[in-house]
Amino acid sequence: MFRPLKILIGTKCPPTRCCSAFVSRMRFSNLQYVNRLKEDDEACAAALQNAHIFLFHRLSPLLQRTEHRTLRPTALVCSGTEPQNHRTTEESVLIGCSEENQAQFCLDVGKNILNPGSSLSWWPETLNVPVLQDPSPYEPDLCFLLQGQALLRWNQTSGFCSTTGQPTHRNRAGSQRVCSSSGIIYYPKMSPVVIVLVSDGKRCLLGRQSSFPRGMYSALAGFCDMGETLEETLRREVAEEVGLEVHSVSYSSSQHWPFPHSSFMMAFHASVSPAHTQVSCQLEDARWFSLEEITSALQVKTPPRRGDPPVVWLPPKHAIGNRLITEWADRQRRSSLSDTTEEDV
Ligand SMILES: NC(=O)C1=CN([C@@H]2O[C@H](COP(=O)(O)OP(=O)(O)OC[C@H]3O[C@@H](n4cnc5c(N)ncnc54)[C@H](O)[C@@H]3O)[C@@H](O)[C@H]2O)C=CC1
Ligand SMILES: [Mg+2]
Incomplete structure (x- = not known):
């Protein structure tokens, strides 16, 4: 007991x-x-x-x-x-x-x-x-x-060797498991994922999957396929999910994400031409958001309850999707501020 x-x-x-x-x-x-x-x-x-x-x-x-x-x-x-x-x-x-x-x-x-x-x-x-x-x-x-x-x-779901089918035994720290029959050593695995916030210069593009909580939108994300570079995954996911072609790409940051089975999220900003922003969506929904819409969505601290009026909310602060969106909004505010200052001069 x-x-x-x-x-x-x-x-x-x-x-x-x-x-x-x-x-x-x-x-x-x-x-x-x-x-x-x-x-x-x-x-x-x-x-x-x-x-x-x-x-x-x-x-x-x-x-x-x-x-x-x-x-x-x-x-x-x-x-x-x-x-x-x-x-x-x-x-x-x-x-x-x-x-x-x-x-x-x-x-x-x-x-x-x-x-x-x-x-x-x-x-x-x-x-x-x-x-x-x-x-x-x-x-x-x-x-x-x-x-x-x-x-x-990982320890709860890695009890057997995928080669021999025999039980695996963990070390005391739980940081590796060894097959009792073949001696093959297993270490915790993470799947690489690209998450990207696409912008057309004035707006950013967010999508939602049916598995997301009600009203939640986030940056586009996708698992890397075997043999792909991060840049290839990024271009493929954006093309697949919203039918757009990205031009410039810049790295933001990374995060370990335990769902569904430990992903390693690598986050990017990407831009598309303002002349080609027509979305062809393979997700439940994807749409462009203005800075004003993002600013108010960032204020929503709790997801809407059943029966509440529909409201857009964004991933919580600890999620890297939130970080990308916040970075984009800060950058937009700074650039509109410098535009205003230039006009004043
Ligand atoms: N931390 C954050 O801010 C965010 C995290 N995410 C995470 O990013 C991950 C990927 O996003 P999705 O749009 O779902 O990816 P996705 O667009 O690649 O679609 C998921 C599908 O890819 C396939 N797939 C390929 N490799 C896979 C693998 N190693 N593990 C599981 N499925 C694999 C499966 O068929 C799965 O249904 C999800 O785990 C999600 O939780 C997504 C958005 C925000
Ligand atoms: Mg996806």
């Missing part, structure tokens, strides 16, 4: 993962320690005795509301003095360590099966509903929880 050691409510995001300065996150000794725990099962088991273990239930993080009404992940604090139960030692996955080299793990205390009918494709439906209603205090914790969720899911 699962026996919690000590529950810590309101544990902050591990500073090395999300909150601290870049240099502090990249401290060499810290990285070296995590790498050693991945390689050395005994060191990892010892680290688990004094670790923080962040809890999930069926791949959703277990969140607690603090007295300030913010949401915080829930962690077991292992003191090293109490014996750990079998599941804690066998199923916790290593996600990093604090600046003080205290190891941090995630553990799914729910049943280790994925509900085949559940939608794992989009964040708001997958994680706790309160997050959606009050997302801002939760955001700093996000990348570390997404990483934990992705690693837990």
Whole structure:
């Protein structure tokens, strides 16, 4: 039976993962320690005795509301003095360590099966509903929880070798699995995805798929095919989904995205000729949005409820789609400001 050691409510995001300065996150000794725990099962088991273990239930993080009404992940604090139960030692996955080299793990205390009918494709439906209603205090914790969720899911769904059909066994950190028969080593996989915000200079193009939550539009996205470059994927996806040809392309940023099975999102801006903007849509809908429309859509903090009047809303702040749209809107505002200033002169 699962026996919690000590529950810590309101544990902050591990500073090395999300909150601290870049240099502090990249401290060499810290990285070296995590790498050693991945390689050395005994060191990892010892680290688990004094670790923080962040809890999930069926791949959703277990969140607690603090007295300030913010949401915080829930962690077991292992003191090293109490014996750990079998599941804690066998199923916790290593996600990093604090600046003080205290190891941090995630553990799914729910049943280790994925509900085949559940939608794992989009964040708001997958994680706790309160997050959606009050997302801002939760955001700093996000990348570390997404990483934990992705690693837990990978371990839960990689129990057998795809070559021999025999069971695979994980290392103590949960960072690799080995086939018991052939010795083939498996590492967590990510699928590369291009996400692109297309602009005609004055407007940007957003699309929606039927699987999106009601009213939500985002930048166009698509998985890279085997052998494709990022630029080829980008041109193909834009041509396939909206029938447009892009001209210039610029890189923005990237993000790990745990849905549906860990994607590595690479985000771009692209432009099309203002003379050729007629959309031929293969999605549920795709349309051009003015800066004013984007500005008001960015204000919509919660998705419309059933029965509410239709409203366009955009991916939440932590999604890279939101970042692309915000970057575009900022750039448009700056350029219209400089146009106005030039006219004044
Ligand atoms: N973080 C963000 O802001 C956003 C993330 N996304 C993510 O981008 C991903 C790709 O976007 P889509 O428009 O759905 O891609 P898509 O336009 O390539 O269409 C998905 C289809 O591609 C095929 N496919 C090819 N390779 C695949 C692979 N490795 N895994 C799964 N399906 C594969 C499947 O038939 C699937 O139904 C999705 O996982 C979505 O969650 C999408 C928009 C915003
Ligand atoms: Mg797509």
